[in-house]
Amino acid sequence: EAQVTQNPRYLITVTGKKLTVTCSQNMNHEYMSWYRQDPGLGLRQIYYSMNVEVTDKGDVPEGYKVSRKEKRNFPLILESPSPNQTSLYFCASSLFEGWETQYFGPGTRLLVL
Amino acid sequence: AQKVTQAQTEISVVEKEDVTLDCVYETRDTTYYLFWYKQPPSGELVFLIRRNSFDEQNEISGRYSWNFQKSTSSFNFTITASQVVDSAVYFCALSGPIGGRRALTFGSGTRLQVQP
Numbered sequence: 001e002a003q004v005t006q007n008p009r010y011l012i013t014v015t016g017k018k019l020t021v022t023c024s025q026n027m028n029h030e031y032m033s034w035y036r037q038d039p040g041l042g043l044r045q046i047y048y049s050m051n052v053e054v055t056d057k058g059d060v061p062e063g064y065k066v067s068r069k070e071k072r073n074f075p076l077i078l079e080s081p082s083p084n085q086t087s088l089y090f091c092a093s094s095l096f097e098g099w100e101t102q103y104f105g106p107g108t109r110l111l112v113l
Numbered sequence: 114a115q116k117v118t119q120a121q122t123e124i125s126v127v128e129k130e131d132v133t134l135d136c137v138y139e140t141r142d143t144t145y146y147l148f149w150y151k152q153p154p155s156g157e158l159v160f161l162i163r164r165n166s167f168d169e170q171n172e173i174s175g176r177y178s179w180n181f182q183k184s185t186s187s188f189n190f191t192i193t194a195s196q197v198v199d200s201a202v203y204f205c206a207l208s209g210p211i212g213g214r215r216a217l218t219f220g221s222g223t224r225l226q227v228q229p
Contacts, residue, residue: 033217042117042204042219058216090158097215099146099165099208104158 002027004105006091012111013081021076021108023091031097032074033058034066036087037107043090049074050097081112115140115209119220126195127228134190134223136205142166145209147181147188152202152222161203164188195227 004025013019025032033048035058045058049068063085065077074093078085089108094100116139126132138147149161162172164181172179176193192199205220 040122040221042221043206043217044219045216048214048216056214088156092158099215101148101160101163102217103160104150106157109156 002103004091004093004103006089006105006108008108009106010109012113014113015082016080019078019081019110021078021089021091021110023074023076023105024072025074025091025093025103026072027093027095027103028071029093029095029103030071031095031100031102032068032091032093033102034064034074034076035090035092036060036085037090038087046076046089048097081110083112086110086112115142115145115207115218117205117207117218117220119203119205119223121223122221123224123226125226125228128197129194131191131193132195132225132227134192134203134205134225136188136190136220138186138188138205138207140186140207140209142209145207148206148208148217149179149188149190150204150206152204154201158204161190192225195225197227197229200225200227 007022034046035043037043044060047066049055091105092102094102118137145166147164151159178191180189202222202224204222207218
């Protein structure tokens, strides 16, 4: 089944404790992206990757890191999480950048205390 | 800059009523794509439709229909004979150029509650 998977689905952590949210897709998509969803703001792009080893900032990259060492994986790293990073996070992938439909993972709910 | 506005924050209807969700967008580009996604209470985002800026034909898929009007920069979504399972947050999104890249800009979403 074609899908985007994320882990963990739920995470409670404390300020400053490094964490990684994994994202994997099995559709051989070139483009992958991370978004955060906050009430009243819709989804905002954090980082994106057009291909392996090619990543760039989205609209709200501060406090996040990403890497794309393999085509299928695109982990999101919070080196020192803060309470304002409490949010619902989505990973997405599409065949190419821009025009193509992006397919989303199930989401990761993060609470930073 | 591009922008998507979903002015209706929340809509409540009774089952079998028709409901229209509004989406107004702003872009300077002549080539762009518009999308609708559904987010049910379980939280995942489900793709519903993609429409390019050169195709203004209305589209119907079962109880769902979409009205794209370039003249008013709107891409409205209508659910006919709504059902409880239609209860969700619906997002409209625009794919266009932002700072040299093509990015997806989302509206803030409309929460639809369908009462039995």
